Amino acid sequence: xxxxxxxxxxxxxxxxxxxxxxxxxxxxxxxxxxxxxxxxxxxxxxxxxxxxxxxxxxxxxxxxxxxxxxxxxxxxxxxxxxxxxxxxxxxxxxxxxxxxxxxxxxxxxxxxxxxxxxxxxxxxxxxxxxxxxxxxxxxxxxxxxxxxxxxxxxxxxxxxxxxxxxxxxxxxxxxxxxxxxxxxxxxxxxxxxxxxxxxxxxxxxxxxxxxxxxxxxxxxxxxxxxxxxxxxxxxxxxx
Amino acid sequence: xxxxxxxxxxxxxxxxxxxxxxxxxxxxxxxxxxxxxxxxxxxxxxxxxxxxxxxxxxxxxxxxxxxxxxxxxxxxxxxxxxx
Numbered sequence: 001x002x003x004x005x006x007x008x009x010x011x012x013x014x015x016x017x018x019x020x021x022x023x024x025x026x027x028x029x030x031x032x033x034x035x036x037x038x039x040x041x042x043x044x045x046x047x048x049x050x051x052x053x054x055x056x057x058x059x060x061x062x063x064x065x066x067x068x069x070x071x072x073x074x075x076x077x078x079x080x081x082x083x084x085x086x087x088x089x090x091x092x093x094x095x096x097x098x099x100x101x102x103x104x105x106x107x108x109x110x111x112x113x114x115x116x117x118x119x120x121x122x123x124x125x126x127x128x129x130x131x132x133x134x135x136x137x138x139x140x141x142x143x144x145x146x147x148x149x150x151x152x153x154x155x156x157x158x159x160x161x162x163x164x165x166x167x168x169x170x171x172x173x174x175x176x177x178x179x180x181x182x183x184x185x186x187x188x189x190x191x192x193x194x195x196x197x198x199x200x201x202x203x204x205x206x207x208x209x210x211x212x213x214x215x216x217x218x219x220x221x222x223x224x225x226x227x228x229x230x231x232x233x234x235x236x237x238x239x
Numbered sequence: 240x241x242x243x244x245x246x247x248x249x250x251x252x253x254x255x256x257x258x259x260x261x262x263x264x265x266x267x268x269x270x271x272x273x274x275x276x277x278x279x280x281x282x283x284x285x286x287x288x289x290x291x292x293x294x295x296x297x298x299x300x301x302x303x304x305x306x307x308x309x310x311x312x313x314x315x316x317x318x319x320x321x322x
Contacts, residue, residue, distance in 0.1 A: 012314060018322060209255065
């Protein structure tokens with residue numbers, strides 16, 4: 001296991017509330033599926049960072065900040081998260097209200113992240129103010145499937161599938177931040193990532209909590225397994 | 240008896256501890272009646288070290304500490320979760 005992944009697991013994945021009813025299921029999923037995906041994602045990120053650093057120019061920082069702004073800008077945040085808020089039916093809200101709270105909180109977080117990407121672009125002098133970003137296509141389009149894309153609108157997705165997404169995908173976000181902080185010295189890029197570190201970890205913890213407490217029967221575990229399979233195989237290309 | 244408290248210099252106010260504590264019906268974590276509405280832990284209701292649930296879901300390193308020793312419990316030390 002890569003040392004960064006090992007550190008992440010030791011600090012945040014393995015510590016488990018004694019008696020948490022869904023914890024055994026989460027730990028089994030982690031060992032049998034997530035670790036492999038996390039390792040591959042981390043290796044990909046590290047390779048990308050090494051390639052960026054070898055370029056000897058700063059264009060990658062601009063591209064990443066624009067891409068980040070597109071994925072986490074204010075308009076995108078409202079669109080993606082309002083869709084997900086609507087994915088918990090009225091009848092399910094009593095049981096899954098925390099999932100809606102989780103999404104509501106994420107709108108705020110994403111909006112804050114977009115400011116950090118703008119900070120890089122402003123700090124490097126690539127834009128004079130945030131309004132200029134409205135005219136740059138790369139800052140307003142993103143190709144991400146599923147998690148931040150159209151499938152979030154599918155009404156048939158079980159509320160707990162979102163918990164699986166939080167657990168698996170946000171761990172990848174955390175690992176990406178750890179990798180960046182491990183390799184990149186630029187203070188603005190570090191700021192861009194450092195400020196997101198605790199928040200991405202919070203989203204991961206939301207998923208961990210939901211699985212530990214709510215995924216206690218085959219009926220509530222199935223949507224998590226299905227979402228994880230989709231993320232691993234269809235999105236991640238991992239077999 | 241050991242007790243927990245929040246280190247407000249490290250806490251991000253995400254409220255995961257509040258959610259978890261409420262879920263297990265302890266309700267020891269509460270929102271303080273002060274202008275910043277910060278998270279606090281009621282030592283009279285908290286059963287630490289018997290319960291360590293909030294420690295397992297806190298994402299902000301160093302933000303929950305042992306009040307008496309000042310020791311950070313996030314991420315959770317092994318004795319907080321290994322039986």
